[in-house]
Amino acid sequence: MKKSLDRYLLQPGVYYLQGSQACIEGAIVAGCRVYGGYPITPATEVMEHAALRLPQVGGRFIQMEDEIASACVLIGATWAGAKAMTATSSPGFSLMQEAISYAIMAETPLVIVNVQRPGPGQGYITASQEDVMQARWGHHGEGSIIALAPASVQEMFELTIEAFNLSEQWRTPVLVMAEEPVAHMRERLVIPPKDDIKIVNRKKPQDVGITPENYLPRSHDIMAPMANWGEGYNVNHVGLVHLEDGNVTKYSPRMHYECISRLQQKIEGNVNKIARVETEFTEGCEHLVVCYGAVSRSSIEAVKEAREERGIEIGFLKLVTLWPFPEAKLREIVGEVDTIFVPEMNLGMMKHPITESLRDRCRRVVSIPSLGILHSPEYILSKIYEELK
C-alpha cells in the first residue's frame, strides 16, 4: 500500500462502531485489499462498508453477480497475491460451499464472514446460529475447516484479523460465523496500537530461498510456501487429488490418501495451535454452560446470577473457535460435572460435538434452544433453574 494512504487506516483509539464496520476495519488492518460480494440481509452492511473503505486504502471492491462468483473472486485474488474476503448470510453461504471446498483442496487462504440468518429456505432475517454445522460439513469432501465465532463488536474486529492470520498461516479458508446481533449492534471498539496487533503473512518461496526450479506447490511438509501469480514460479493450482508437484495424472489410492489426509491433518492435527476457548468459574464447577457467539453474552450473565442468587457452582465456557472442534481443550478444562447446558440459537447443533467430547465427564447435556431471537439471560437462567430444581 502506498504510504499516502496510511492516513485512511483507523488510528489506535476508542470508537463507537457497528459490528459490520468493525469487521471491515479489522480486515483492512489485517491487510485485506480485495472484497467481492453480493448483497444479502443481514450481511449487507459489511459489504457497504467495504465498498466505502477499500479504495481509500488502495484496495478494490467489486459487487459480483451472485455469491458463487463472490467466493470465486477471493480465490483468484489470493492467487494473485492479495488477501481477500467476502461477507454473506446463510442462503448465500450455501452457494459458496463449492468455492470453499475447492479452496480447501487448492490450499487457498481466504476469509468468509457469514452473518447467519435462520433457515431453512429464506427462513427469516433475524438472529441465528443455524449454520454452524454447514460451516463444518456443508462443503463436499473430507476437508477440514477453521471457523470462529465473534460475540461482540470488539471481536468482530479482532477475530476478522485472526481469521486472516489463520488463513495465511495454514493456507486454508477461514470462516467468521457471526450473527445478526453482533453484526448490527453498535458498541465500544478499542483499536490497539499497531505494534500490539499480530499480522501473519503467507510464507513465500522467495522468503525461504526456494527458486522456481525447486518449487513444489504442494510440498508434503506440513505447510508449503505459497508463490503468487506473476512472480515467475509457474504456479499450477489444481482442485484434483494431486502429488506434491501438483501432478494429477499419476493417480493411485495411496497418493489420494496422502493428499487428503495431509489436508485434514494440517487442521485437525494442529487444533491446539488453532482453536481457542475462554472460561470463567470452571475450576471445580458442578455444572457448566458451553456456548459461543452472541449467546455467550447472555450466558455469562446467567451464570453469574445463578452463582450469586442460588449459590449454584456453575462454570462458563465459550468456544471462540467452533472448528476444528477443541475437544482436547474441553477435556483439559472440564473435570467431572453434573449438567452441561448448551444454549444455542438453533435446536441443538454444537451440542453434538460437545456431548461427544465430554460424554464421560458429565451426567447429561441439556440443550437450551432459541430460534430467531437471542436468548435473554433470564431465559437461560430459568432453564437452568428448571433443570436443577
Place this chain on the structure above:
Amino acid sequence: MLKYLREEGPSGARLPLILCPGCGSGQVLNFTLQAVDRIILEDHIRKENFVFISGVGCSARLTSHYLNFDSGWTIHGRTLAIATGALLANPALKIIVFTGDGDTGAIGGNHFIHACRRNIDLTILCINNGLYGMTGGQVGPTTSAGTITTTTPYGNTEENFDLCKIAETAGATYVARWTTAHPYQTIRSIMKGIRKKGASFIEILSQCPVHNKTSPVAMLKNLKKNTIRAHKAGESTEGKILIGEFCDLHKPEWNESYQKIIDQFSKEKSK
C-alpha cells in the same frame, strides 16, 4: 513452443495430453501459444505476467497441467469470476481463460454475461465442440436442434446459443468466432484479444470426432464448408455459421475506471 509446455515434473511426465486423438483442443492450445509467443516478443510483456485459467471439461485440460506458466485449473463455470479476482489483486496480469461451451454457455452463463458487461481485461477463449465431451457426449447449450446425444436419445428439442451474440450484447469489446480449420485467423484474433484493454471473447468451433463418431478430417472439412465470413458481401449466409470479427471497440475497462476512484484518495494528500 516446447519452452511453454510443462513436459516433466518431479513426479514424472505430464505429457502427452489427455485429449482424444483428433481433438481440436490441442490445435487451440497451439494457436494460443503462438499468439502469446508473438505478444511476448513484439510487445515486450514478461512471460511471468501471463496467467492461464480454465474450468472443467475438455477445454480445461489444456491449461494448468501442461503449461509452463502461472495457471489455475479451477471450478466448472467459475473461471471468469476467479480471473476477475486475480485482476483485482494484480491488474498487470495478462489473463487468458480457456473455457468450453458448457463452462461459458451453461453453468457459467451468468458469470460470462457479467464479465463481458464489466469489460474487465480478460481474453476469454471458448473451445466450442458442441457437446459435453469429458463426460461422454451429452447435449450442451451449443448443440444443434435435432442432434442425438446420450442425454437426447430422441433428438435435441432445444435451440442452441450464439455465444458471440451474447458476448457482444453483454458488452465485450472484442468478439470473434473462428474454427480449428482457420489457424492463422484464430492466432490473429487471440493476439488482438490479448492486446485489447477490456473483455475479449473468441469462440473457436472445434471438432469432437470421438463423440460424433466421424473422422477429424471430415469434421475439419465441414467446419470450412459450414461457415461463412460475416459481412461478406453478396453471398447468402443461409444455413451457415458466421465466422470473423463481430466487434472491436473501445470502452473504459473495469480496472481503469476503478483506479480513478483509488487515485482520488492517493492524490488528495499531495495537494
